[in-house]
Amino acid sequence: MGILQNVKNAVRQRSIHVAYVDVGSCNGCDIEILACLAPRYDIEQYGIYVHNNPREADILLVIGAYTPGWADRLLPLWEKIPDPKVAIAIGNCPISGCLFARPGTLIHPPVAAHIPISAEVPGCPPRPTEILQAVLALAPEVFRDYEVRVL
Amino acid sequence: MRRIVDVSIPLGPIHPCFKEPARIKCETSGERVLAVEVELGYMKKGIERIMRGRPWQEVMFLAERVCGICSVIHNMVFIEGMEAISGISPAPRAALLRVVANELDRIQSHLLANFSYCYTIEHETLAMYLLDLREQVMDLLERLTGARVTCAYIVPGGVRFDLRDEDAALIRAGLAEVTRASARYTRIFETGPLIGLRSRGVGILTAKAARESHAVGPTARGSGISEDLRLRHPTYQQIGFSPVVRSEGDCFARVMVRFQEVQESIGIIGRCLDALVQGPIRAGGVCGAGKVSYSGEAPRGELSYLITTDEAGRVIDIAIQTPSIMNIEVCAHRMIPGVTSLADVTATFVSADPCIACTER
Numbered sequence: 001m002g003i004l005q006n007v008k009n010a011v012r013q014r015s016i017h018v019a020y021v022d023v024g025s026c027n028g029c030d031i032e033i034l035a036c037l038a039p040r041y042d043i044e045q046y047g048i049y050v051h052n053n054p055r056e057a058d059i060l061l062v063i064g065a066y067t068p069g070w071a072d073r074l075l076p077l078w079e080k081i082p083d084p085k086v087a088i089a090i091g092n093c094p095i096s097g098c099l100f101a102r103p104g105t106l107i108h109p110p111v112a113a114h115i116p117i118s119a120e121v122p123g124c125p126p127r128p129t130e131i132l133q134a135v136l137a138l139a140p141e142v143f144r145d146y147e148v149r150v151l
Numbered sequence: 152m153r154r155i156v157d158v159s160i161p162l163g164p165i166h167p168c169f170k171e172p173a174r175i176k177c178e179t180s181g182e183r184v185l186a187v188e189v190e191l192g193y194m195k196k197g198i199e200r201i202m203r204g205r206p207w208q209e210v211m212f213l214a215e216r217v218c219g220i221c222s223v224i225h226n227m228v229f230i231e232g233m234e235a236i237s238g239i240s241p242a243p244r245a246a247l248l249r250v251v252a253n254e255l256d257r258i259q260s261h262l263l264a265n266f267s268y269c270y271t272i273e274h275e276t277l278a279m280y281l282l283d284l285r286e287q288v289m290d291l292l293e294r295l296t297g298a299r300v301t302c303a304y305i306v307p308g309g310v311r312f313d314l315r316d317e318d319a320a321l322i323r324a325g326l327a328e329v330t331r332a333s334a335r336y337t338r339i340f341e342t343g344p345l346i347g348l349r350s351r352g353v354g355i356l357t358a359k360a361a362r363e364s365h366a367v368g369p370t371a372r373g374s375g376i377s378e379d380l381r382l383r384h385p386t387y388q389q390i391g392f393s394p395v396v397r398s399e400g401d402c403f404a405r406v407m408v409r410f411q412e413v414q415e416s417i418g419i420i421g422r423c424l425d426a427l428v429q430g431p432i433r434a435g436g437v438c439g440a441g442k443v444s445y446s447g448e449a450p451r452g453e454l455s456y457l458i459t460t461d462e463a464g465r466v467i468d469i470a471i472q473t474p475s476i477m478n479i480e481v482c483a484h485r486m487i488p489g490v491t492s493l494a495d496v497t498a499t500f501v502s503a504d505p506c507i508a509c510t511e512r
Binding site: 019021022023024025026027028029030031032034035037038039040051052053054064065067068069070073077098099100102103104105106107124125127 | 164165166167170171172192193194195196197198200201203205212213216217218219220222263266279282283285286289299300301506507508509
């Protein structure tokens, strides 16, 4: 592994673009992600930008319990994100369906059955600091040795 | 009937301006938007289906997860509906604490709505100020209820936790800070020339159109309709307040109504804390059989629950009408058609503060 690769690894972890997709949550986790933008948590100080544009995203935050409306949309959305990419499940809903996983429900959790999930942040909803911690934990891993691994 | 238009432009479901998935199809002629159609259906979880046949102890947690932004009012309306069925009256101290929790929730919801609007019109400075202010209000809500978002604070007959005197003092001090900051941000919004260009006269909803199309909440009050369900709530009648009404009917008025309601809510909380009597926070009672239609004023407008229970307190049938569905349709049919630019479509849509999660449930 060359010195160039080390420089790339060091630099790229400070330039992460995030998109979030709500596949049927109660909105609680959405606003906790928005709270990460607030000056108190200030996700941008770590070089993480929430643009909400899948085509330039590196990390996809998935919120919600996978409703039928997303059945033929989430996978195409995931495929639109350029490599390398990771998805983080935020909240209990994408992990287990939380309170909504009851007889008669319309949801189909877990989201990991539909797209590959790299990390899970449980909580209903998780605190902004926990979301931030998960994103920061994955930020160095997204691009690490990407050329060595793939090419 | 098929109509021939220049371009039909879809916005969403993933869009940088939207917190939640919704698709707006715009029929445009040049830059002018002739008509829009809002396509929903990305968030339907079937909460009412899950609620049927379950005891109220479970339904109250599901009720507050109808909407994560205004969870306290969903909790409050469901529990007060159950109290109306069962003939339980809340302890006097608890009734006031409920109003404190509800108004704190309203403040954070309004600040978030105004953050979204400022973010949509690309005034990021003011947006971040408002989001930071919202965090301070969330701290106070957490101080009172023990949780930031899904707090389940209100239970039949009372509330879950008492408010200690030192916490009441902390809430007062925090709100004094919020009053100062929010007055400053209101002034920035009111006098900002670029904000005025993007907001004044955009997305106009006349009082007649608002009445015909049943707009609710700040959207209706921004069009000169003085309608606020809090006026019919016994605790609010005891505390006293006057609804905020503006007559312009544009995006500017809707955002300003929310700013002024933040100040009004701070006043209500102050008067509640003044009137706080010592005593128990839980009253006795058993939830029984009955049927009730109960409404309350959510941050976005009128919220109604139609509840039928059996003698064991199980919910047999439930129907929820949330405010956003009214405002989304009003937005699509009355406000947006005729706006002069596509950029104003998202701004107008966000100014009505649509909450897709509670619309679709």
